[in-house]
Amino acid sequence: MAPGNIYLDHAAATPLDERVLEAMQPYFSELFFNPSSPYQPAVAVRRDYEDAKDRLAHCIGAKGDELVMTAGATESINLAFSGVSGHVVTSNIEHDAVLKAAACHDHTLVKSDERGRINAADVQKALRPDTQLVSIQLANNELGTIQPIRDIAAMIREERTRRLERQDATPLYLHTDASQGVGYLDVNVARLGVDMVTINSGKLYGPKQVGLLWTARSVKLIPQIVGGGQERGLRSGTENVAGTIGFARATELVTATQKSESQRTASLRDKAEKELTSAFPSAMVSGHRKHRLPNFLHISFPSIDAERLVFALETNGVLVATGSACAANKGTRSHILAAIGLPPDVADGSLRLSFGHLSTDENTTQAVKHIIDAVRTEQERQK
């Protein structure tokens, strides 16, 4: 990144942690072997790979052989949906990958409330006798709202018990896309009570194009990519040794600093929020006030064109997103902001600020100043 730039888009992409690159480096060069090769140096590489999976799994309270390594969250999500032959339930504020995967099945979209939160009771109402999968994100990628996954999991356990009691063998699994949240929230699979979890390395200072799907042992999936039978036959292709080793290191690092980094980013975020809402009393902060990722700030300046803001801010080196990174580039209005009922003129004036490793007290102060200037300039222009 050019010196002087202020990056406030950690939810879209994170820079690779230097310690992660260092951990990966040997596997690019001297330890480049195919882990399926029979000679000892390759066997050692396979051991390192398995060890990395164990360490990665340990961060979420799971076992290495319960992970399927993928090329990212989108592939993981698609795999999570692969075993479904019946109905699925998800929400209307999920990431495109979940919505598109759900659209391949008979599905029901549970509606978010106006703070971007999904109610467990609403999920329960959407269940049908043939529902096989519920997929609810851990935290929303645009608003940062944290979902009540434990409540949903408890409700699903009850439904499973009822099915068992009536000797109904229809499976029912809960998948959560935890792409946003690792490093800020507890993602222990047992405590969450889920059956499948998607995690994305590229969002937590790990290498891009690496992800995982954790599944409980009971979950039955259908491989999307067949071949050599790697990853328990669920995802064929030579294993991603360097990527997995980097992913493991990155997850260990963000897990170790979860508490301090949550506090640090929350304090930066709260400061930015306070200053921006003081400067612009008409500004609207979206997302849940309490159940919100500590590093997220979704703020709307009614009647202002956020795209113009982004370009104005960029000339001052401040890099922020309008809505989600996925929707941003398509000139379409975010389905998430529509779902929470934000009026179009408010939605169109929305910035998503996401704090992280590159955020400091000093550059947050500067960024806020630039945002205030940019919004004022836009307001003046419209007079």
Place this chain on the structure above:
Amino acid sequence: MAPGNIYLDHAAATPLDERVLEAMQPYFSELFFNPSSPYQPAVAVRRDYEDAKDRLAHCIGAKGDELVMTAGATESINLAFSGVSGHVVTSNIEHDAVLKAAACHDHTLVKSDERGRINAADVQKALRPDTQLVSIQLANNELGTIQPIRDIAAMIREERTRRLERQDATPLYLHTDASQGVGYLDVNVARLGVDMVTINSGKLYGPKQVGLLWTARSVKLIPQIVGGGQERGLRSGTENVAGTIGFARATELVTATQKSESQRTASLRDKAEKELTSAFPSAMVSGHRKHRLPNFLHISFPSIDAERLVFALETNGVLVATGSACAANKGTRSHILAAIGLPPDVADGSLRLSFGHLSTDENTTQAVKHIIDAVRTEQERQK
């Protein structure tokens, strides 16, 4: 790799070229942006990504927007089969990924001859009115035998013309898995006459877990991974910027040295072949004598246990494969060696030597000496 090791398994994995790592490095750190983000530095990253695809495509005489970037050859192959609703034709010596993808459809396996070569006339005989896809590898991953793709392509063009004449709209495509061969053979898609090509970055000194599927514009595929709609909607998920930039650089590098490196490795291979067959008149070299990758030597020592050879050689730092890397680790006999009719006691004594960047005159001489010693020791042991 430990100093002193002699690597003769370039067909299983190649070390990342230093120049490739250098090209990728900025995209790990300062240029880490999500290519879908709206601010200028991210837009520049998207431009670099598209530019890398253009350069990569140029190496095979294609256009960047005809490529779908994937996580490797296995994913590419699965995608190539995705559009098929009818019958497919492939051979009995393809890689597991092709065989498993074919097994999901009504399919016919054309038999290889005893040199590992597929005859275009045999492929023609296997065609049915409902055949939609023919998939034949560019070169065999165990024997190095180069397939007559141009002849097969010409035959398929004729069949397509016949279908057109009888107003039969059933599509018929030719896919080739060129995972082995780029850097040694001409992989110009127009000259080959194919409709789809799979290439694997990890086999050509590029980053692992990166591949591509090139498709002619007429080819219709069904996405396996849905979501944000990247890669023309055929493969969703944030683009692999660093991986694609590395892949492009690696492909440019091996394409530029194709002639000299082919000559160099052929000369090392021929020397090894001559010395080994002189030392062991009973040794059998498999694969086509003329149509063979210049860096491949598949040699069998009847009645010798190749696994014991691999372990004996490894203690002297010589790293070679028994059969293919994929079959090697499973304790099963290679389907390819069975297909070419190698008797079990010959097949079980097979080594695959694959030369490449790490091969030199000196270490080839040393490796041959170690192989001769190891085979002699095994022969003595059996007396």
